[in-house]
Amino acid sequence: MAKKVVATLKSADAKQFTKVINMVKNAKGSYSFETRVVPKDLAKDFLK
Numbered sequence: 754m755a756k757k758v759v760a761t762l763k764s765a766d767a768k769q770f771t772k773v774i775n776m777v778k779n780a781k782g783s784y785s786f787e788t789r790v791v792p793k794d795l796a797k798d799f800l801k
Contacts, residue, residue: 773799 773796775787791799 769793771796775800 769792770790771793772788772790775789776784777787778784789799
């Protein structure tokens, strides 16, 4: 799956997207990571 994301980011429109990783705490107290490819202008909104 990682290869698919890298190939997507290398497309002609790659300058408009970025891969964002956010650490999320669940109800049990442990952390998990949420990864998404989002437009650059929405990246900061994803991290809030």
